[in-house]
Amino acid sequence: MSVVIVLVFVAIIMAGIFLLAFIWSVKNGQYEDTYTPSVRILFDDPAVKEEEKIMEKEKAQAKSRSDQSQLAEKKERKSQ
Amino acid sequence: MFNELWKHLQCRTFLFEISVLITEQNDQLILTYTENQLPGPELMSEDLKCIHCGNSCGKSPVLFEGKPFCCSGCSTVYQILHASQLKQYYKIEPMAGIKIAEMQLPASETYAFLDLDQFKSKILTFSEGGISKVSFFIPEIHCASCIWLLENLHSLNNGIIQSFVNFPKKEINVTFNENEISLRQLVDLLVSIHYIPEINQHSIDKKSTDQSDKKLFIKIGIAGFSFMNAMIYHFPQYLPGNEFLEADMKKLFGWLSVLLAIPVLLYSGSDYFLTAYKSLKKKMISIDLPIALGLVTLFVQSLVEIISGAGIGYIDSLTGLVFFMLIGRWYQGKTYQALSFERDYKTYFPLAVTKITNSGSITIPLEDLKSGDQILVRNQEIVPADSILTSATASIDYSFVTGESMPVTKKAGDFVFAGGRQIGSAIELTIEKEVQQSYLTQLWNQIENPLTAENKLNTIINRVSQYFTVIIILIAVGSAIFWYFNNPEVALFAFTSVLIIACPCALALTVPFTFGSTIRQYGRKGFYLKNTAVIEHLYKVDTVVFDKTGTITNAQSSEIRFVGKELNSVQLQQIKSLVFHSSHPLSKAIFNSIDGDELFEVKDFQEIPSLGITGLIHGLRLNIGSRYFVSGEKKEDINLNTEVWVYLQDAVVGHFQLENEYRPGLRELIQKLQKTHELHLLTGDNDAERANLIQFFGDGKSLHFNQSPTDKLNYIRKLQKEGRKVLMIGDGLNDAGALNESNVGIVIADNVFNFSPACDAILQSKQFGKLDKFMQFTHRSMTIVKLGFLISFLYNIVGLSFAVQGNLTPIVAAILMPISSVSVVAFASFSIHLSAKGYRL
Numbered sequence: 001m002s003v004v005i006v007l008v009f010v011a012i013i014m015a016g017i018f019l020l021a022f023i024w025s026v027k028n029g030q031y032e033d034t035y036t037p038s039v040r041i042l043f044d045d046p047a048v049k050e051e052e053k054i055m056e057k058e059k060a061q062a063k064s065r066s067d068q069s070q071l072a073e074k075k076e077r078k079s080q
Numbered sequence: 081m082f083n084e085l086w087k088h089l090q091c092r093t094f095l096f097e098i099s100v101l102i103t104e105q106n107d108q109l110i111l112t113y114t115e116n117q118l119p120g121p122e123l124m125s126e127d128l129k130c131i132h133c134g135n136s137c138g139k140s141p142v143l144f145e146g147k148p149f150c151c152s153g154c155s156t157v158y159q160i161l162h163a164s165q166l167k168q169y170y171k172i173e174p175m176a177g178i179k180i181a182e183m184q185l186p187a188s189e190t191y192a193f194l195d196l197d198q199f200k201s202k203i204l205t206f207s208e209g210g211i212s213k214v215s216f217f218i219p220e221i222h223c224a225s226c227i228w229l230l231e232n233l234h235s236l237n238n239g240i241i242q243s244f245v246n247f248p249k250k251e252i253n254v255t256f257n258e259n260e261i262s263l264r265q266l267v268d269l270l271v272s273i274h275y276i277p278e279i280n281q282h283s284i285d286k287k288s289t290d291q292s293d294k295k296l297f298i299k300i301g302i303a304g305f306s307f308m309n310a311m312i313y314h315f316p317q318y319l320p321g322n323e324f325l326e327a328d329m330k331k332l333f334g335w336l337s338v339l340l341a342i343p344v345l346l347y348s349g350s351d352y353f354l355t356a357y358k359s360l361k362k363k364m365i366s367i368d369l370p371i372a373l374g375l376v377t378l379f380v381q382s383l384v385e386i387i388s389g390a391g392i393g394y395i396d397s398l399t400g401l402v403f404f405m406l407i408g409r410w411y412q413g414k415t416y417q418a419l420s421f422e423r424d425y426k427t428y429f430p431l432a433v434t435k436i437t438n439s440g441s442i443t444i445p446l447e448d449l450k451s452g453d454q455i456l457v458r459n460q461e462i463v464p465a466d467s468i469l470t471s472a473t474a475s476i477d478y479s480f481v482t483g484e485s486m487p488v489t490k491k492a493g494d495f496v497f498a499g500g501r502q503i504g505s506a507i508e509l510t511i512e513k514e515v516q517q518s519y520l521t522q523l524w525n526q527i528e529n530p531l532t533a534e535n536k537l538n539t540i541i542n543r544v545s546q547y548f549t550v551i552i553i554l555i556a557v558g559s560a561i562f563w564y565f566n567n568p569e570v571a572l573f574a575f576t577s578v579l580i581i582a583c584p585c586a587l588a589l590t591v592p593f594t595f596g597s598t599i600r601q602y603g604r605k606g607f608y609l610k611n612t613a614v615i616e617h618l619y620k621v622d623t624v625v626f627d628k629t630g631t632i633t634n635a636q637s638s639e640i641r642f643v644g645k646e647l648n649s650v651q652l653q654q655i656k657s658l659v660f661h662s663s664h665p666l667s668k669a670i671f672n673s674i675d676g677d678e679l680f681e682v683k684d685f686q687e688i689p690s691l692g693i694t695g696l697i698h699g700l701r702l703n704i705g706s707r708y709f710v711s712g713e714k715k716e717d718i719n720l721n722t723e724v725w726v727y728l729q730d731a732v733v734g735h736f737q738l739e740n741e742y743r744p745g746l747r748e749l750i751q752k753l754q755k756t757h758e759l760h761l762l763t764g765d766n767d768a769e770r771a772n773l774i775q776f777f778g779d780g781k782s783l784h785f786n787q788s789p790t791d792k793l794n795y796i797r798k799l800q801k802e803g804r805k806v807l808m809i810g811d812g813l814n815d816a817g818a819l820n821e822s823n824v825g826i827v828i829a830d831n832v833f834n835f836s837p838a839c840d841a842i843l844q845s846k847q848f849g850k851l852d853k854f855m856q857f858t859h860r861s862m863t864i865v866k867l868g869f870l871i872s873f874l875y876n877i878v879g880l881s882f883a884v885q886g887n888l889t890p891i892v893a894a895i896l897m898p899i900s901s902v903s904v905v906a907f908a909s910f911s912i913h914l915s916a917k918g919y920r921l
């Protein structure tokens with residue numbers, strides 16, 4: 001039956017870890033506000049970055065455009 | 081013909097593209113023109129909504145980049161956000177902005193006191209090396225857009241490092257670099273985007289209040305942990321074949337569960353022992369006494385069984401009991417975090433005032449204000465103490481105090497009561513009485529309500545538990561005596577068994593879950609209670625006292641009618657054109673009451689503060705304002721309805737009369753309440769409205785006019801002396817004393833998060849007509865509580881039948897106790913939920 005005793009202690013230590021985690025989360029203030037995080041996670045990246053994104057997109061588009069034109073040029077050259 | 085056409089074209093706005101086609105037909109010039117509206121917002125549509133706040137823009141929207149705004153304030157905020165790439169604010173929740181007329185924004189010097197170290201150190205929660213943290217209560221936080229904007233404050237100013245919103249508390253926590261932005265600049269920034277933080281004594285004191293909630297969570301966590309593990313140790317013993325379990329294992333399980341029980345008893349359940357001890361000291365029996373008694377007996381009995389090796393004890397029942405009861409406490413203790421029911425005068429008045437000395441003006445803390453001091457009160461600031469006006473005129477808004485929405489005009493030398501808000505340019509005052517001695521604060525300071533202590537004892541749960549405890553102890557002693565003569569070995573066990581099984585867990589859970597559910601149902605419908613005890617007080621109420629202004633009348637909208645010579649449409653348009661130029665609330669009210677949108681040009685416009693406005697239209701003089709200003713008569717009006725007089729051309733043509741509008745549903749509400757309650761009305765106003773009010777209240781006996789705040793308080797006291805349980809319904813500071821003195825005080829508020837005097841409950845003004853339903857529902861709640869008691873008594877009878885026979889085994893306790901608790905909780909919650917639906921709350 002000694003294996004049961006081991007199991008009993010393993011079980012209580014594991015439960016104890018979860019209890020400590022719970023106490024830590026309470027003290028950390030995770031139960032103070034249960035609404036705002038649910039809204040916050042839906043926000044996109046900060047607004048300033050959004051503009052950068054647009055610029056990046058434009059750059060990428062410009063690049064692909066130039067790629068395309070290069071391709072076209074190559075084709076033309078080939079045909080020539 | 082061309083002339084006519086030209087006139088027609090002139091009437092069109094610039095937003096129409098007009099193409100004119102001239103053709104020749106049969107020697108005649110034919111002119112056809114087509115008009116195409118330019119792409120863009122529909123500027124001419126009737127209810128154009130402000131991009132910022134969603135309010136109607138009226139007939140003359142403010143334009144910015146072709147977008148309509150209702151006022152320049154909204155447009156300014158839009159421009160600020162536009163410049164900082166924060167336009168997403170308008171995408172998350174369209175038209176989420178907050179409308180604050182520029183007139184109502186606090187003056188820039190209002191927050192000057194935030195530069196002083198003595199205030200700064202109190203307000204900042206943390207400050208080191210230039211990095212500071214601060215948290216503000218902002219009542220206006222209301223949607224996802226608010227959260228987004230306030231958490232992106234760093235885009236508006238580089239000095240802001242991080243900002244976090246706590247939505248349920250309507251709080252923002254800001255970390256900022258003081259080298260780049262000062263506390264005052266931070267507040268000004270928030271004000272500029274119309275999120276005005278509330279900075280007062282309350283916001284300084286509040287910081288230490290959340291701790292009790294955290295403690296309860298930890299207590300529940302520990303109790304739950306012990307409960308679950310104790311069940312694991314006990315479960316094998318309840319199964320057939322447990323006799324094969326080794327004795328060593330039994331001992332180990334027993335001692336482990338004792339170890340688990342110790343923190344539950346000493347920490348999680350400590351409150352029950354404390355309150356039981358406290359009430360015993362006062363020679364009273366509360367529900368906590370049988371609980372504490374049961375817990376101790378459970379523990380001692382288990383200990384004895386484990387030490388003697390007779391069994392494993394009742395530790396699982398003990399920990400489960402504490403766990404369930406703590407959950408009940410948490411459920412009952414749900415509070416509306418952003419609402420405050422305990423506000424005293426300190427939360428209303430500012431932290432600092434501007435004192436005028438010979439060497440200039442200085443900012444001093446409110447406590448240091450002495451009588452005789454000269455102070456400066458700017459636009460939107462509050463007069464902190466009873467004082468005498470030294471400036472020529474002042475326009476004081478007492479809507480917080482009396483509920484009257486129109487500002488009162490004061491002249492130099494007039495006595496100004498504390499609590500009013502100055503509207504318009506800054507005024508100077510000489511303090512007559514210190515803040516503590518001022519009329520309103522004195523009334524407010526009588527906070528200690530003698531009734532509350534007595535009421536606490538008289539709750540249904542305490543009355544029941546008194547009998548309950550006595551009967552249980554009698555049964556326990558009775559069965560012990562019986563067994564002593566028949567089988568002395570069982571006597572002690574029977575005695576403890578009775579105490580164990582009768583532990584009123586189910587009884588103690590009935591009230592928290594019934595009333596907790598009731599409070600939630602109320603909260604969903606806009607009726608917010610301070611705590612669950614209010615339900616019971618509301619149930620007992622037999623007399624209802626109403627305040628008039630702002631309570632049964634609607635402070636916001638007034639009915640406007642014109643008394644005097646009938647005006648033709650041109651004259652009305654002339655009046656409308658003149659009041660358009662004034663930002664006075666009365667002008668706005670009149671402007672909105674006149675139909676038509678033709679505005680004439682006004683020349684020589686002048687606004688004379690607290691008297692009126694004047695101007696030339698079509699070369700004719702038009703004066704609008706007070707009776708004295710318009711007609712020169714100094715006669716005091718007998719009728720105190722707000723009046724605006726009009727002088728047109730060369731004669732006084734009459735006056736606009738603003739009448740308070742009664743809240744919708746008032747008549748039905750009074751008719752219903754009258755059947756079950758005695759109704760009274762107290763008002764500080766004169767009896768001009770007596771005839772109207774008699775229509776509502778039936779007879780004039782219970783109507784009392786010209787009541788001062790102290791009269792109201794005394795009236796409540798008088799009713800209570802007659803043995804009545806009084807419900808006071810008010811809204812302003814002048815009701816504060818009466819609200820506090822009454823058994824239940826309900827405050828009516830348009831925005832429940834804004835300031836309201838100390839009270840037991842806050843009712844959203846929209847829900848005013850449902851008050852009788854809310855009151856009736858308390859009867860249903862009480863019935864459910866009584867049924868819950870009945871259920872728990874039935875369980876007790878079953879349990880006791882085991883106990884008195886000396887047959888109580890741990891397994892009976894382990895099954896009976898949780899089942900009784902869970903069934904009572906389920907019954908209470910479901911039946912409240914269903915009845916709320918049935919009542920159509």
